[in-house]
Amino acid sequence: MTVTPMMAKQLAQKVIRKEPIFVLDVRNHDSFSDWKIEGENVQSINIPYFDLLDGVEEVMKELPDDREIVVVCAKEGSSIMVADMLAEEGKDVFYLQGGMKAWSEHLEPVKVGDTTQGGEIYQFVRLGKGCLSYMVLSNGEASLIDATRMTDVYIEFAQSKGVKIQHVLDTHLHADHISGGRKIAQQTGASYWLPPKDAVDVPYSYEALEEGKVITVGSTTIHIQPIYSPGHTIGSTSFIVDDAYLLSGDILFIDSIGRPDLAGLAEDWVGDLRETLYSRYKNLSEELMVLPAHFMIMEELNDNGSVGKKLGHLLSENHGLNIESEEEFRQKVTGNLPPQPNAYQEIRELNLGKITKNEEEQREMEIGPNRCAIR
Amino acid sequence: MIQANEVLDAKGLACPMPIVKTKKVMNNLEPGQVIQVQATDKGSTADLKAWAESANHQYLGTVEEGDVLHHYLRKASGEEMAETTHEPTVSNEELESALDREDSMVLDVREEAEFAFSHIPGAKSIPLGKLEEQMQELDKNKNVYVVCRTGSRSDLAAKKLANAGFGKVHNVVPGMSGWNGKTTSL
Numbered sequence: 001m002t003v004t005p006m007m008a009k010q011l012a013q014k015v016i017r018k019e020p021i022f023v024l025d026v027r028n029h030d031s032f033s034d035w036k037i038e039g040e041n042v043q044s045i046n047i048p049y050f051d052l053l054d055g056v057e058e059v060m061k062e063l064p065d066d067r068e069i070v071v072v073c074a075k076e077g078s079s080i081m082v083a084d085m086l087a088e089e090g091k092d093v094f095y096l097q098g099g100m101k102a103w104s105e106h107l108e109p110v111k112v113g114d115t116t117q118g119g120e121i122y123q124f125v126r127l128g129k130g131c132l133s134y135m136v137l138s139n140g141e142a143s144l145i146d147a148t149r150m151t152d153v154y155i156e157f158a159q160s161k162g163v164k165i166q167h168v169l170d171t172h173l174h175a176d177h178i179s180g181g182r183k184i185a186q187q188t189g190a191s192y193w194l195p196p197k198d199a200v201d202v203p204y205s206y207e208a209l210e211e212g213k214v215i216t217v218g219s220t221t222i223h224i225q226p227i228y229s230p231g232h233t234i235g236s237t238s239f240i241v242d243d244a245y246l247l248s249g250d251i252l253f254i255d256s257i258g259r260p261d262l263a264g265l266a267e268d269w270v271g272d273l274r275e276t277l278y279s280r281y282k283n284l285s286e287e288l289m290v291l292p293a294h295f296m297i298m299e300e301l302n303d304n305g306s307v308g309k310k311l312g313h314l315l316s317e318n319h320g321l322n323i324e325s326e327e328e329f330r331q332k333v334t335g336n337l338p339p340q341p342n343a344y345q346e347i348r349e350l351n352l353g354k355i356t357k358n359e360e361e362q363r364e365m366e367i368g369p370n371r372c373a374i375r
Numbered sequence: 376m377i378q379a380n381e382v383l384d385a386k387g388l389a390c391p392m393p394i395v396k397t398k399k400v401m402n403n404l405e406p407g408q409v410i411q412v413q414a415t416d417k418g419s420t421a422d423l424k425a426w427a428e429s430a431n432h433q434y435l436g437t438v439e440e441g442d443v444l445h446h447y448l449r450k451a452s453g454e455e456m457a458e459t460t461h462e463p464t465v466s467n468e469e470l471e472s473a474l475d476r477e478d479s480m481v482l483d484v485r486e487e488a489e490f491a492f493s494h495i496p497g498a499k500s501i502p503l504g505k506l507e508e509q510m511q512e513l514d515k516n517k518n519v520y521v522v523c524r525t526g527s528r529s530d531l532a533a534k535k536l537a538n539a540g541f542g543k544v545h546n547v548v549p550g551m552s553g554w555n556g557k558t559t560s561l
Contacts, residue, residue, distance in 0.1 A: 028425035050394045050426040074418055078391040364417070 003083040006070055006094040008106035012127050014068075015039035015298075016108065016305035022067040024059065024093075026052065026082050027074055027100070035369040037072060037103060037128070038298050049078035056085045063091060075099040101363060103128040107153045109135075110306040112291065115242040119218065123291060123306050124153065129366065130294050131177050132307055136241055139218025143167040144190075145239065145247055146293045147180040149362060154184060165190045167215050169224070171249030171293060172236040173198035175262040175348045176341040178362050182206075182353070195228075195235030203353045209237055229280055231273025232258035234265075246288040246311060251276055253292045254300040254309055257320030259337055262344055266334040274329055277321055286312030342368040377438070377447060377561075378487045379411035380404060386415045386443060393419045394426055397448070401432065407452035407528075409435070409488045414444050423448065433524075436492035436560075447488045454527035461533040464546045470520050471556045479518040484532040485551070489524065491561040495554070503528045506535055515541050522547040 014021055015037070023044035025032050032046040047059055063069055063086070071086070071093055073079040079095040086093045096103060107124040114120055119138030126132070126148060134145040135154065142163040144154055147170075158165050168185045172195060182204060185192035193209040194202075215224040225240040232250040236258075239247040250258045257277060260269035288311045295307045302308065315321055323329040341347070343365040349355045350362070357365065383400050385393040393414045400410060412423065420437050423446050427434035435447040465473075473479045474495070481498035483490050490500040501509045503523070513519060519541060521529040526548035533546040 028422055030421060030425065048422075048425060048429070049391050050398070050422060051429055053391075053395060053398055073390070075390060077389045081391050081395075 001087045001090050001092045003080070003087045004092075004094050005097040007097050008102040008128075009108070011037070011070065011096060011103070012106055012108045012125075015042060015127060016110075016125075016301070020067040022064050022069045024063070024069060024071045024082070025073070026071060026078050031074065031100075035100075035367075037100075040298055043067065049073060049082055052082055052085065056082065056089055059086070060089055060091070068094060070094045070096055072096045072103075073099050075101050100128070100367075104366060105150055105363075107133070107148065107150055108305060109153075109157055110304055112306045112308055113245070113289070115244065117218065119242070121241060121245060121291075122157070123308070124148070124157075125301075125305055125307065129177065130296060130369070132291070132293050132295065134247060134291060136217050136224065137161055137163050140164060141166045141218045143169065143215060143217045143224060144181075144184060145169045146171055146174070146249065147184055149178040149180040149183070149366075151180040151184045151187065154180070155187065158188075164188070166217070167191055167193060167224075169193040169209060169215070169239070171195075171238065171247065172233040173263075173348060173351055174250075175233075175344040175351075176294075177366055178347055179351045195233075195237045197230070198233050198235030199352070201352075211237070227280065227284075229276040231260055231269055231276045233263060234269060234272065236276075240284070240288065243285075244287075244289060245308075246284065246290050247293075248281075248290050249293045252281065252290060252314065252318070252321070253294055253296065254290070254307060254314065255318060256296055257318070257333070260333055261337055262340065263348070266337075270330050270334055273333060274326060281311065281321075282315065284311060286310065286315065290314055342366070377411070377445075377491045378409070379447060380408040381410045383410060383412045385419070386413050388414065388416065390416055390418050390422065394422055397423065398426075398430075401448070401450055404450045406450055407454070407486070409447060409449045409486050411488075412446040412448065414446065415442055417444075419446065420444060433489070435488050447492070449486065449489060452527075454523075454525045459526050459530040459546055459548055461530050461537065461544070461546045464526070464548045465520065467547060467549065467553055467555070470522070470545075470547045473518065473520065474556075476518070478516070479520060480514070482513065482519050482521045482532070483523070483551075484521060484528050485523050489551075493551070493558045493560055495522065495551075496557055496559045498522065503532050506532055510536070510539055513541070516543075518543045518545065520545050520547050522550045524550055524552050526550050 018041040021042045025046045026049035071079040071083045076099040083093045083095040112123045122135045124133045136143045142165045165188045168181045170181045193207045196208045211228045227238045229238045260266045291308045424434045431451040433449040438445040483498040484503045521533045523529040533544045536544045
């Protein structure tokens with residue numbers, strides 16, 4: 001029987017289409033329980049490859065006949081070994097090419113909507129890590145928001161659409177993933193925008209992203225309006241795009257809200273977070289489509305794989321927007337926090353330009369799940 | 376460099392090869408022997424640790440030298456079901472309260488690599504296999520508390536010492552596997 005490589009892109013599309021998939025994850029138990037491939041129709045079991053060196057007979061009976069079977073490990077080496085053993089026993093199996101490393105780095109572009117003047121807005125879904133970045137296209141130009149370090153993906157996408165990237169923006173100083181913003185700006189000649197309050201003492205030059213400045217995409221009139229919305233970081237800034245989309249960064253998610261502690265200042269920033277969510281956002285149009293910088297669970301994905309919901313819907317459904325007592329809110333977001341993302345302090349320093357890391361080191365720093373939200 | 380019975384060079388090899396090779400070499404070792412695995416694959420630490428646990432081997436520790444990881448593992452020895460015949464035995468707690476006494480000493484008879492990664496501060500290391508040749512380094516007038524991982528090797532060591540004329544030899548049961556007191560490493 002045969003062993004076939006499956007690319008992260010293929011697997012991502014199967015997950016989004018909710019095709020039945022069976023994942024045999026052969027990493028060690030700790031890695032698996034920390035972070036794994038998830039999806040509404042994904043079943044998975046975890047048997048470390050080193051427990052299968054003497055044979056796979058035991059696993060054979062656990063494998064279903066009615067699902068595609070994908071063997072997964074950290075980089076792919078062990079999954080190929082196990083897949084070969086399964087094929088010898090008579091199973092048709094896939095292995096995930098590049099392993100969880102590739103899964104973590106894959107970006108799936110999904111169109112979230114049209115803008116006025118014939119423009120478009122795309123969301124880049126990083127399924128493996130829950131990061132979302134955006135490209136707004138109009139009239140031959142593009143702006144890019146919260147770009148990941150996989151910079152080629154955006155540059156190639158812009159080329160395929162025939163647009164030139166003019167502005168690259170970060171809603172805030174990220175602590176969970178490495179920003180590709182500066183690199184793309186350098187490569188394309190675009191300007192790089194960052195909220196000045198998050199960019200204290202950075203050794204590079206940038207455009208100050210502040211409320212009142214309007215960024216135009218294309219020669220016509222797609223506007224990106226910054227809204228100062230502190231709380232996750234002190235500089236956190238949201239954008240209203242074309243009066244229709246609210247890019248909320250790490251402040252507001254679909255089923256959760258931002259956490260104020262990743263710079264070590266939870267007590268100081270909780271008031272800002274409350275003010276942003278309960279005053280500033282509540283004064284915005286409920287018709288705005290909220291497009292966050294992260295998702296936490298697969299249930300937040302819409303049927304087409306995008307992540308986004310009307311602000312009005314979130315105001316009534318998102319628990320984090322419905323905590324009446326300030327005291328309870330304070331306790332919820334400072335006292336009950338999930339573990340912090342892997343290497344988050346180093347990631348902040350890297351995004352601040354204070355340290356440098358090679359590609360392999362950057363990859364290691366980003367391994368693992370995203371943990372930027374409080375549910 | 377910490378002594379090992381066998382050194383495996385797995386440098387430059389990617390997962391799963393470091394573990395595949397370690398398993399092969401381990402098969403040819405005697406129970407209780409120590410292997411040093413040299414690897415450059417960063418994932419090898421977590422995987423060797425997890426594999427050792429599932430295969431009942433002991434993962435002792437890792438020393439990082441430049442880009443090379445030196446992992447130390449000890450082959451499963453079956454000493455879990457230790458029968459102790461030497462008398463007297465003392466508990467870990469009893470040893471802990473005897474540590475400060477002038478007339479007592481701790482003799483650790485585990486392999487050098489086990490001792491290197493974690494031992495009781497002030498303990499003297501003489502692996503069981505070297506006890507006969509190094510015995511004269513010990514003071515017969517002291518209370519000698521013999522410790523190993525489970526109480527099995529220390530039982531053999533205690534008997535050897537008693538036969539050689541040591542009058543105040545105590546076997547510590549279970550020993551390091553249940554030790555909650557202070558430890559140090561080399």
